[in-house]
Amino acid sequence: MPTDLPLRDAPPARLRGEIRAGRWSGHTSGLAQRHVQGNVVILPARWADDFLRYCQRNPKPCPLLAVSEPGACALPSLGEGIDIRSDLPRYRVWRRGELVEEPTDVRALWRDDLVTFVLGCSFSFEQALLDEGLVLRHVDEGKNVAMFRTSIATVPAGPFAGPLVVTMRPLRAAAAIRAIQITSRFPDVHGAPVHLGDPALIGIADLSRPDWGDAVEVRPDELPVFWACGVTPQAALAQARPEFCITHAPGAMLVTDLLNHQLAAF
Template identity: 70%
Template sequence: MLRSAIAARAAIRSGQWQGHTSGLAAGHVQGNLVILPSAAAHDFLRFCQRNPKPCPLLAVSEPGVPQLPTLGADIDIRTDVPRYRVWRHGELVDEPTDITGLWRDDLVSFVIGCSFSFEQALLEAGLPLRHVESGGNVAMFKTSIQCEPAGPFRGPMVVSMRPFKPADAIRAVQVTSRFPDVHGAPVHIGRPELIGIRDITAPDYGDPIHVADDELPVFWACGVTPQAVVQAARPEFCITHAPGAMLITDLLNNQLASL
């Protein structure tokens, strides 16, 4: 397993690693990615500010600059994500592993906090994570919870789900509430139909996760939300990460924990 952020990014940049990044470079902050033309960037910035639970901003680049020095001195956003998604007018048109050929001088990169960061704290608290144990990706669902709009950007909140026994669910709330920069406490516990999820066995993104009879599904706001919003807002061009395939930064998870 790739243990350092620099080694993980090098493996991703070279094409040696193209899968999901859960469990890579343990202890390091991972980020969701949205890249938009500068003409749309101001509205998306306002969208993130109005929706800090699903879209907690870690960094915003200058137009046309692929580096993000506050997140890692060697980061190149064009090569350092295992798999990207390319959107045109809200339609997914490609999933490349390198976007150097698509780069433009007007593109602005937004890096948004990821729940993979608080998973380390959950594991350290002795709380099991089934998708980590199985080597899979976390289950993610579109919900009926609507985000606060900004300009053309509007749409449903996406949530990630992890099952816990009731006592562990309480502890999970306590642990993750200390990490507001990576989604913080859950937005919903139990009864998925109350937030518009009809089938808990069929996630919109990621891998299915079994919920046992003595467990509760616990739902956190998710940084895949912008992808659902892009589908609704239909900007002329957008690049995101593929769900589960994150940017690994040099920041440490414990740097984001509140006291």
């Protein structure tokens, strides 16, 4: 991956072009700032209705931004020229609930019955936090946000069920209160936190060992603050075990043309 490319300030179309050309396969946190990023789930059409109900019943971890027609590669409501088969830095391919590969392009796997779901991502509300002067350690350190499975169960729909997955950001108490106020304005990208404080209360044993992403220090004067995460559907997919599906790799999102402020509810 290039280190001299100013992707942090690149417009979304340019960033997607770099990804499509294979010149960027890393995480997208902090890139194309002020633009909405999305988690991706791609399923055969016969599984799509149940997954749609799962998202509707679990809007905190699965806030829907777009749903494609079967076989469609474009998502015109999210950006001009998007090709969902090539515009994510890295994908995950699942067969019967097992992760089988992590390609940077899925055009060779594409089928006419595949339906794409794009879900809101916490990367989108991070800009609002940064604009208010809140310090996000994983951004400062160039890391992917830490993600954890919890003991909180999601609401089932058909074969889809499983634990809530959360992202964690350490904040001082005053900053945590302000973060709650800010992120409450963005229900389409997970909204307010689901928990703050003792991670054991939601089944997390060790903050230094995230299930996905990178660990960051939680200092003595800070609280760990937890938001619902769009990796939650991957846990549900592992339980439902569809014969075939594709998701984003954690941290490797679809960058859209939408602006974050367009998703503010008030």
